[in-house]
Amino acid sequence: MNPAHAATLAAHERTRSALDFSDRRDFDDAQRGFIATLPDAHIEHDGGGVAWSQRPYGFLRGEAPDTVNPSLWRMAQLNHTHGLFEVTARIYQVRGFSLANVTFIEGAQGVIVIDPLQFTEHARAALALYRAHRGDRPVSAVVYTHSHRDHYGGVRGVIGPDDLARGVPVWAPHGFTEESFSESMLAGVPMRRRAMFQFGWGLPPGPMAHVDSGLGKAVGSGHDGFIAPTHLVREPLERHLIDGVEVVFQLTPGTEAPADMNLHFPGLRALNLAENACHTMHNLCPLRGAKTRDALAWSKYLDDALDTFVPQADVLVVQHHWPVWNTPAQPRRIADYVAGQRDLYRYLHDQTLRLMSHGLTPTEIAAELMLPNALSGQWFARGYYGAVTHNVHAIYAHYLGPYEGNPAHLDRLPPVPAARKYVQYMGGADAVLARARADFEAGDFRWVVEVLNQVVFAEPGHRPARQLCADAMEQLGYQAESATWRNAYLLGARELRAAAGDAGPPVNLPISPDVLAILPLDSFLDYLAIRLNGPRAQTLAVRIDWLLEDPTAPQAQRITLSNGALVHRPGRHSEPADVVVRTTRQELAAVSSGRTALATALGDGRLRTEGDPQALRALIETLDEFHPMFPIIEP
Known part of the structure; x- marks a missing residue:
C-alpha cells in the first residue's frame, strides 16, 4: 500500500471546499434516542469466530486521513454508530449490527419485526438487545420490506417453528419469493464474485483499506435462512391491522428491489420508506449486478409518499442509516428530505434521457451530467453507495440496452486479443509502461488504469504493469466518495499485486437449506x-x-x-x-x-x-x- 499522491490530496481539498462539514445534524440524529449497545457491537458466529464486529473500525476517529475521501470518512463515522435506539413512542431500531437496520414496532400483544437483518446471529443479537431493555415481548409479526437478503436472511434469529405454529404472520410485497430466488440462485455465482468488489470482502479494516460499505459498515457473516411469506401485499395501497397497529402498505415494485414496499403507521405518525430514501444516492444497478432499477418509477413512488403520507408523519424511518424527524425549528424537514430524494432520481432520469436524445453515449453523458448545486450539496444526495456515472449507464441500459449505437462497437474483439493488438499498436508493453509512469506522476490515474489494463490482459505476467496499474487503482480508491467504488478499486489493486491468476481462496456458494425446503x-x-x-x-x-x-x-x-x-x-x-x-x-x-x-x-x-x-x-x-x-x- 502506498501513501496518497499529491493529486489525491488536491482532490480531497476540492471535496472539503465543496461541502459543509460544519453541518452536524446527521451526527445528532444518528445518536438521538440511544438506549444501549453491545461492546463494539461484537457478535460471535454460531460456528465459531466472529459474525459481526465494529471493533476493527475503532480507527474511525478524528479528521479524515489522506487515504480516504473526507466525505466518505464522514459517512463511515456515521455508520460506525451502533445500538438500540428509541425512534418515537413504540418504535425502536437496532442499527450498526448488520449492513441494514431492524425496526421493532410494539403492538398490543408483542412486537412487529421489520427486516430481520442478513444473518441469524445478527438478528438474534438485535432482538436480545431490544428485549433486554423493552421486556421479553413475543414476536407478533415479521415484515420483509423487499427482496434483498440483507433484509430477510436473519429471520431464523427472530422466529422459529413454534412461532409459525402459533400463527405469527410474515408479510412481504407481491413477488417477494420469486425475486429472492431469481437473484440468489440464477445469477448467484457471478453476483457473489462481483459483490466481493462492491463490499470489499477480504479487505482488512483500516484507513488504507476497508472503511465502509455506504449503506452500512460491512456485510458480516453467519447463518442465513428463509421463511416464506404467509401474507402478500398485492394492491398498490393496502391497509391492515397487525397486532393492533394500523399499517398502510405502499407497493413500490422496480425501485430499490423488484419486489418492494413502503409502510405508513398513521396512529404512530411514522413513515417507513424501506431502502427507497436512505442517506445516500442509491445505485440504479449495483456493482455486483442486478436487474436495472427504474429511476422514473422510483421518483414517482417517492412523490406519491410525499403527497399521501408525509403530511401525517412526524418521523421518517429507513432500513439503512438513521431516521429524520420534524422539529419545531424545522417543521418541513421530512418533506424537504423526501422531496430531495425524489428530485435526485428524477433529475438523473430526465437529464440522462435528455442527453440520450441529443445522441450522447453513456460515457459522454456521465462526463457532462452534474447534479444541480443545491441538490449535490445535500449530504443525503452524495454518492456513498451509488454514483452519477454508474447510474447514468444503468438508466441508458434500462431504455436502450448496453449498445450505444456505434457500429464500430457491434462486434468488438474479446478483451485478450483486443489488448494484444492495442499493446502492439502502442509500441509494446514496456513503451506503454514508460508513458503510463509519466501519467501516474501527473495524477492521471484513470488513464493509467485504462491503458495498463490492456497490458495486463495482453501479458498477465508483466509484473511492473500489474504493479503500476494497482498503484493507480489504489489512488482512485483513496479519492472515491462512493464506498463501493473505493472497495472495488482497492480489491482490484490487491488482486493485481497477487500472482497472476490468484484471485484468492474459493468462495462457498451454498443454497440456503430454508430455500431448498420450499x-x-x-x-x-x-x-x-x-x-x-x-x-x-x-x-x-x-x-x-x-x-x-x-x-x-x-x-x-x-x-x-x-x-x-x-x-x-x-x-x-x-x-x-x-x-x-x-x-x-x-x-x-x-x-x-x-x-x-x-x-x-x-x-x-x-x-x-x-x-x-x-x-x-x-x-x-x-x-x-x-x-x-x-x-x-x-x-
Whole structure:
C-alpha cells in the first residue's frame, strides 16, 4: 500500500471546499434516542469466530486521513454508530449490527419485526438487545420490506417453528419469493464474485483499506435462512391491522428491489420508506449486478409518499442509516428530505434521457451530467453507495440496452486479443509502461488504469504493469466518495499485486437449506438449466419426468432436452418418458450443487429412476461446474 499522491490530496481539498462539514445534524440524529449497545457491537458466529464486529473500525476517529475521501470518512463515522435506539413512542431500531437496520414496532400483544437483518446471529443479537431493555415481548409479526437478503436472511434469529405454529404472520410485497430466488440462485455465482468488489470482502479494516460499505459498515457473516411469506401485499395501497397497529402498505415494485414496499403507521405518525430514501444516492444497478432499477418509477413512488403520507408523519424511518424527524425549528424537514430524494432520481432520469436524445453515449453523458448545486450539496444526495456515472449507464441500459449505437462497437474483439493488438499498436508493453509512469506522476490515474489494463490482459505476467496499474487503482480508491467504488478499486489493486491468476481462496456458494425446503421444482430445474453446456448437449434428445415426492405438495415436471436447450412444464409426458426421476426434498438438497453431486446421487441410488438411467446420466454429463473465483481484472 502506498501513501496518497499529491493529486489525491488536491482532490480531497476540492471535496472539503465543496461541502459543509460544519453541518452536524446527521451526527445528532444518528445518536438521538440511544438506549444501549453491545461492546463494539461484537457478535460471535454460531460456528465459531466472529459474525459481526465494529471493533476493527475503532480507527474511525478524528479528521479524515489522506487515504480516504473526507466525505466518505464522514459517512463511515456515521455508520460506525451502533445500538438500540428509541425512534418515537413504540418504535425502536437496532442499527450498526448488520449492513441494514431492524425496526421493532410494539403492538398490543408483542412486537412487529421489520427486516430481520442478513444473518441469524445478527438478528438474534438485535432482538436480545431490544428485549433486554423493552421486556421479553413475543414476536407478533415479521415484515420483509423487499427482496434483498440483507433484509430477510436473519429471520431464523427472530422466529422459529413454534412461532409459525402459533400463527405469527410474515408479510412481504407481491413477488417477494420469486425475486429472492431469481437473484440468489440464477445469477448467484457471478453476483457473489462481483459483490466481493462492491463490499470489499477480504479487505482488512483500516484507513488504507476497508472503511465502509455506504449503506452500512460491512456485510458480516453467519447463518442465513428463509421463511416464506404467509401474507402478500398485492394492491398498490393496502391497509391492515397487525397486532393492533394500523399499517398502510405502499407497493413500490422496480425501485430499490423488484419486489418492494413502503409502510405508513398513521396512529404512530411514522413513515417507513424501506431502502427507497436512505442517506445516500442509491445505485440504479449495483456493482455486483442486478436487474436495472427504474429511476422514473422510483421518483414517482417517492412523490406519491410525499403527497399521501408525509403530511401525517412526524418521523421518517429507513432500513439503512438513521431516521429524520420534524422539529419545531424545522417543521418541513421530512418533506424537504423526501422531496430531495425524489428530485435526485428524477433529475438523473430526465437529464440522462435528455442527453440520450441529443445522441450522447453513456460515457459522454456521465462526463457532462452534474447534479444541480443545491441538490449535490445535500449530504443525503452524495454518492456513498451509488454514483452519477454508474447510474447514468444503468438508466441508458434500462431504455436502450448496453449498445450505444456505434457500429464500430457491434462486434468488438474479446478483451485478450483486443489488448494484444492495442499493446502492439502502442509500441509494446514496456513503451506503454514508460508513458503510463509519466501519467501516474501527473495524477492521471484513470488513464493509467485504462491503458495498463490492456497490458495486463495482453501479458498477465508483466509484473511492473500489474504493479503500476494497482498503484493507480489504489489512488482512485483513496479519492472515491462512493464506498463501493473505493472497495472495488482497492480489491482490484490487491488482486493485481497477487500472482497472476490468484484471485484468492474459493468462495462457498451454498443454497440456503430454508430455500431448498420450499423451492418449487420448476425453480430448481431453471437453476439446472443454466448449468447446461449447450454445445455439448446439442445432439442429445431426452425426455424426463421429474417427480418431487413432497407429502404436502407433490410436484411433477416434464423435461425436454433438445437442440441444446432444457425446457420444462408442469405435468408428465403424454408418451412414455425416457426416464422418470423421483426425489424427496431432502434428496433435492443433496443434488443441488451441480454435476458431481447429481452423478453421485444417481450412482448411489438417491436419485431413484424408472426407465433408462443412461438418459439422465447423459444430461448430467453436459452440466458445467462453476468456479466462483473467476478472474475479473485479468484474463
